[in-house]
Amino acid sequence: MTTDTPTAAFPTLEDWQHWTLVMGRAQQMLLEAWADSWKSGEPAPGLKLPPAPDPMAMMTAGAEAWSKGLAAWGQMLGGIQQAGSQKDKRFAAPEWRDHPVYDTIRQTYLAISDQMMKSVDEADGLDEEARQRLRFVTKGVIDAMSPSNFALTNPEVLKATLESRGENLLNGLRHMLDDMRAGQLSQVPKGAYEVGRNLATTPGKVIHETPLYQLIHYAPVTETVLETPLVIFPPWINRYYILDLTPEKSFVRWCVENGISLFMVSWKSADESVRDITLDDYVLRGQVDAIDTVRDLLGVEAVNVIGYCVAGTTLAATLALLAARGEADKVASATFFTAQVDFSEAGDLKLFLGPETMALLDQLSADTGLIDGRIMAATFNQLRGRDLLWNYVVNNYLLGKEPPPFDLLHWNGDVTNLPAGWHRDYLVSLYQENKLVEPGGIIVDGTPIDLTKIATPLYIQAGREDHIAPPQSVWKLMDHVPGDKRFVLAGSGHIAGVVNPPSAGKYQHWINEGEPKSLEEFIEGAREVKGSWWPDWLAWLRRRNPKEVPATGARVPGEGKLKPIEDAPGRYVRTR
Incomplete structure (x- = not known):
């Protein structure tokens, strides 16, 4: 033969x-x-x-x-x-x-x-x-x-x-x-990547820690920085370093190099100590706590914030809570990366919310009150089974090869555990019942939430090929929140559409300076721009808060009232 x-x-x-x-x-x-x-x-x-x-x-x-x-x-x-x-x-x-x-x-x-x-x-x-x-x-x-x-x-x-x-x-x-x-399909060679060695290497210090999250303050590299700092809330279903991958792909490093005082929330992978947390915890003891911590540290009235994916969903609830309490001026602007608030067109993930799936989640978490992160990873892999499952079955098992190194897929497999009760409530209250867009449908710390009360300027980014948060679903944030908003449609999907540094020269994005009333109108009148949308966002941010201050004193990690706990990337991102 x-x-x-x-x-x-x-x-x-x-x-x-x-x-x-x-x-x-x-x-x-x-x-x-x-x-x-x-x-x-x-x-x-x-x-x-x-x-x-x-x-x-x-x-x-x-x-x-x-x-x-x-x-x-x-x-x-x-x-x-x-x-x-x-x-x-x-x-x-x-x-x-x-x-x-x-x-x-x-x-x-x-x-x-x-x-x-x-x-x-x-x-x-x-x-x-x-x-x-x-x-x-x-x-x-x-x-x-x-x-x-x-x-x-x-x-x-x-x-x-x-x-x-x-x-x-x-x-x-x-x-x-x-x-x-x-208990998990390998998508990268073992040992190819390590957090703190060749991933999440932007210099910084952990300057605040709670049972739910660590707050990382990144060291400035410019002589002056924007007076209004930026606080990033990544999704708690993944590790924060999707925004701080290898140096050439790092959104964090790019922000610091462009004169932004940057803080990152690193969520703790859930264990039994946080098994009973709820939406109130992620809003109050997570996002609001981080906002107030940074405001107090730097002595500023307001911060800029970013919410990615599910953290963007809770960020909308946080903004509505602050508005209801007369504290909206704590946030100067809010950016949403592929985030949904209206789940009526939430895409293929809704297919995993039938009674059989919910019963299985209850069964798997019955003893610990936690959902193993590998379950979530397998679910997301099924959404793109041809590329994220069968491709590796052939390469790894039939051809007997090691998968090629790919930082994004290492992150994809670096799973976090979830509090089962809160995760189930998230799926039922938001994905199934769509309560966040109902005035008073969600209550945080006794306060009914109403997204129509949000007046914070918003930058809303969606991915054209996003299979997790489809662009038509992300657009709905434009419909439910009044006021000053800018929508940008990026090429690619949920991850590559966000993590697209200008130096890569990849993909494109679309902007529409008119006043479109729908995603279809936006696309019809949009102008295509080659490359990353990051510079558009930075220009938008600087227009809103242009003042700069010297990168000294509390702007340097550990030089203010909050002393360093440990070097970035910290312990929480390494715990499984």
Whole structure:
């Protein structure tokens, strides 16, 4: 059998000896994994190996069987035409086109995929919610059944298996067992990144600490800084350093280099000490406390604030609370990164809020009152299963390769635990019942919340391809909050649309200086600007608060009344 054209061949004695050794090593690895699991008390990996086959004959037979099965599907769906012109990186290797069997598999699979998705869109008797759910499930099934995901129907895997004489499968099994022990799919090589070494390295000090968060004050690098400081609230479902990745991608470093006195909240990964916290805690003992701490430290009347994703949702509640209490002047401006307040069009995440999911969350958190962050990570990965799940199944387990280093995906896998009660209330009160946009629908510390009372100037950023906070959902903040607002639509999605430094020269953004009444009107009259939207935001911020002061005294971490607790990035970001 050649590596270019798989055909059956009679195995030699040497072949049999080699593949018997391969299967024996695989069995040894499984036995060792089971032994480790017995020692730790964890369930053993439920894997069974078949008897050692003739690998070459089995590979060819499997591919041909798959091809015939796809053809049968095509006949059942009405004799669909093959879709050879489609581009798909799963089938980028030349073998998918050069070999007639695999070319047929590829074309037929893509055609069937198109037909199945078209059938969902044309199905009668479905309301939009049911259609969206069916569309998501169908896409998940299609992605899972891709021939690229199976060793016997992926020519790249067959070629690697022959060339390495099975070492790729042994390496893949080793990777899979390691991931099973960790309870999480690996998306970056182990040891490639470390917080404080090559991530989250912007110099600063932790100058304030509560059971819920640490407050990091970053060291200035310019002689003068904006008088009004900036406090950033990242989402507590992830680590804050998404905004302080490698130096060339760091929003934090870029802000400091542009003369901003910057403070970052680093939320604590939930443990039993904070298992019972609620919205009141995140608003009062989180966001309001951080705002007041910075105001008092620097002796300023107001601060600028940023809320990212779910922290932006609670920031809207914080602003409404301050307005209701006559304290709105504590915040000079507020910026929202991909944040939602109206969840009527909240996207695919709403598909995970059925009674079965809620019951499962209750079951998983019954003993500890906490939700393991790996559950949330798996949920977000399912939203982009082709790229964030199956891509790594093929690369890590079938090809036996290490995944390439990627700082963003390291962050994606650096999960945080969540307080189960508060997380459930968030999903029910906001995603399901959409109470935040009802005046008085949410009560914080005894005060009814009304978003229409917010008069703080707002900068609202959305991502055009955001699958977590869709732009049409983010736009609704424009409808519910009156006053001075600027909306910017960024290229890319929930993360890359935000973390897009000007130096990268990537993507684009759209601005509209008119007064559009909807996202559609915004897009219709928008002007495209190449590159990052960060400079637009900085110009907006400086127009509102242009005064600068010397970067001395309390503007230097530890030089004011709050003494350093430890160096940035602090302990909380490292705890799991």
